[in-house]
Structures are given as structure tokens and as C-alpha cells.
Amino acid sequence: MMNKKTLFESLQQQGVTRRGFMKYCTALTSLMALPPSMIPIVANALESAKRPSVIWLSFQECTGCAESLLRSHSPTVEGLIFDHISLDYQHTLQAAAGDAAEHAREQAMKEHYGKYLVVVDGSIPLADPGYSTIAGISNLDMLNETVAGAAAVIAVGTCSAYGGLPMADPNPTGAVSVSSLVKDKPVINVPGCPPIPTVITGVLAHYLTFGSIPELDDLGRPKVFYGQSIHDRCYRRPFYDKGLFAETFDDEGAKKGWCLYRLGCKGPMTYNACATLKWNQQTSWPVESGHGCLGCSEPNFWDAGSFYKALSIPDGDYAKAAGYAVATGVALGAAAGFANQKTKSSAVSQHTKVTVDDFDMNKDKK
């Protein structure tokens, strides 16, 4: 945004022709999961798009989300996008450390006040700020301070979107999501453990292109990517509809590519784009490689029981259960201390450990 050159101008300066630019727009439109009829509109918008400043904060996380994005593939459209946003702070990637790094963050905030984007991966511990600090600043303080001048916040990964693994029972650090703390700025949730890299860049590209926030569902996720369940887009769906299920990972049904529902597939309650966008440069995706969906883009998926236990609740009820879980998450943020203790103890009682029995698919029949 501070950068005076538009994306189109900087591409032109690199000797990229109009054809090259149109090719870039075609790939970008596909990346944003928009129909090809939008290509001219994307081109039009990009002709005047300026480079936004991005501050990336990493809290209680495993760096898997950043890895998903950065190790995906280098000079592609995603790479080009990174040439065209100004990533002013990312403590895992930047060369500067300590005070110098924090200065970079403060500098970017000052220069682009009200206009920069904040990307967050990881959850925020409220039980004791000492669980996670950066340059002696607690995660909560850094979030509040940085978000104050932001145009919008993108919560990348299930931890920052819904609390994720750190918030899983018994939530020792009192971890909460970004949206339970940030109430006065738009928060876009990009969940997944990790999210599909093209979804992360797709959301960034949307902001870069249109300067606005994509349409979100009631869990704060962009509808273009999270509008349909894995189950609704799954190519194994015809088997599900016919009642043809694999019962173990190497039986006849598994070999014939039948539905993985009885092997614990969480596809019916999971909203994500894996079935169409796929993983590893569109090579494949979990169900295509023979394993059920874990439900990684849903709130509280770590506490939803064994990955190998078939969903017992019909779709509708499950959605309600998930909705309830989110409400709990929000309450947690508001009245962290007390509510947290309560949730913790009920979570402990509900906690189920995965045992070797869970892998025995015939257990229920015995």
C-alpha cells in the first residue's frame, strides 16, 4: 500500500508482456477459486492494485502452516504473490532478530497504519503469558498492539482460527483463537492443519486484488474455499450413496476405492477444499490416497474422538455439536480464567485416548 508502483507496473518493469500478465491473471483467478469469466475483472483490478504491507505473527504454533505455504513450490503464482506483497515482519523468516526485528514491525505499523494486513498462525495462551513470548512481549500484548492499526486479520491454520492443538483438552496453556480476542477488526479464518497452501495464497490474493475481504461463512471461513464439505465433493461419494464401504485398509473394498466412512472418515462434517484443489501441486489428497479425512479444518477436531472411529452422529446433529464447540471457544476468550477452568475439567472427563483397539475395525462386531 505504501509502495507506489502497482503490481502491473512492476511486472511490466520485469519485462512481462500483456500476454504474460493475462496468464498471471488466469492462474490467479483459478487460485482464488473464481470462475474463468472473472479473469478480465481480476486483470482490471490488478492494474491498479498496490502492494499491501503484511505483518505475520507466529504464536503457539508448530510452524507447519508457514511450512505448508513456503515449502510448497517456489517460483509459481504463489511465489509471484509474495513478490507483490511486502512481508515486513515474519520472525521465522526475517534475517533480523530481537530488537531489530521488533523495530521492523513497529516501523511497518507506523508507515501503514490502518492499512496493513496481519497474518497470525498459532493460538494465544491466556492461562499464563509466559507460555509464549516474543522479545519479552506476551502473545496477547503483541496481538492487541499489532491489530490496533490493521485493516484486517487473517488467522492461518486451525490453531489461530479455532484454538487447534494447543486448545485441545486439557488445554494446559489456556489457549484461545484470534477471533475470540479480536472483536473490532474483520477476522478471516483460514483453518486446516495445515491449510492448503493455495488456499492461504488465494485469500491473500483476494485481498491484494480486490482490496476487500471475501465472503465468509458463519465460522469466519471464505466461502469460495470452505463452502462445501469434503463429502459433497468427494469422488468416493457414489460408493457412500450405494452403501459400499471399506471395512479395513486392505480389504477388497479398500482396493476397489470404496467409501472410507467406516474407517473414520470425517468428510461429512468437514468443510475444506481438499477434494478439488488437492495437495502437493494437485497430485492427490488424503481420501484419494486411501485414508479418511481427519476433519482438520473444523473447530475442536483434536477432541472429536479417534480418527478411526466412524462418525456416529448424522450430519445435522454434528454441525450443531461443532457450533456449540465454537460458542465455548468464544466464551473462553471473554472470561478466560474461570470459564477456562470449567471447560478444562469437563474436557478431561470427555477425553478419549486413541488405543490400539481403535485400529481394529472389527472390534464393534465382536
Next chain:
Amino acid sequence: MSSQALADIKVQVESNEYESGNLDSILSEIAFHLEQLLEQKKTHSIDLRAMPWSPGDEDKLEAYLGQGEIQIELNALGKSLFYETQYSGIWIVTHYNQEDEIIGKLIEITYMPEMVFSQKDDVKDSIERLKQY
């Protein structure tokens, strides 16, 4: 050390009692747009990367449409291939990046993919460069 591309590893899904039906639906969509092209000069593009394909569906579609009379290669931010299929007016367009990875794949229903034409901006630029001679 020789490296093997993922695409070289043959994966066979053992399923012959099941046809996804995806081919039927996309072919009738294509036929509809081809009529629109002829009658109303309306072009249309389908993003092949947004399809919930079963393994092998895309190959089946490409094999069915086949290769027609013309193929064009573009070099801008990596290679792009445009070829008309055996069905006139139906083009398959594949965009690659500089690393030869596919970054876009579309079916275009048109008399000529837009990007093949010389672009006004590039022509203007050419005039300026010629004047500098």
C-alpha cells in the same frame, strides 16, 4: 542420480464396476457452450483445476477430445500450450511456470483463445521500441 517424476509412477485404481459420470456431465456442458458459440458468439472457459475429478477422469476427457489440427506454444512467464481438440472450437489450454509445473489448465470454447492474439499494449510497446532504432 536419476529422478522420477510423480506422473511416471503408474497408479492403477482397481475399479471397473464404477464410472464417475463426470465425463458425461462435462461433455454435455461443453456441447451446450459450443452451440452458444455458434449461435450467439459467446465464448466460455472451464477451469479444469476446479473439478472434483475421480482419479483418471481428466486423462479420459483429454483422450476423448483428442488432438486436432493446430497447436500453439507461448513463452511468457514459462510455457503455455494451446491446442484445438478434434472437436473444432474446443481448445485445451495449459499454463506452466518457469519450473514447468502446471499453474492453470482450462478448456476454452472459442474460435481462437484470446491470449493468442497480439495484445494492444504489447503492440504499443513494439512501436516505441521500433522508433528507438
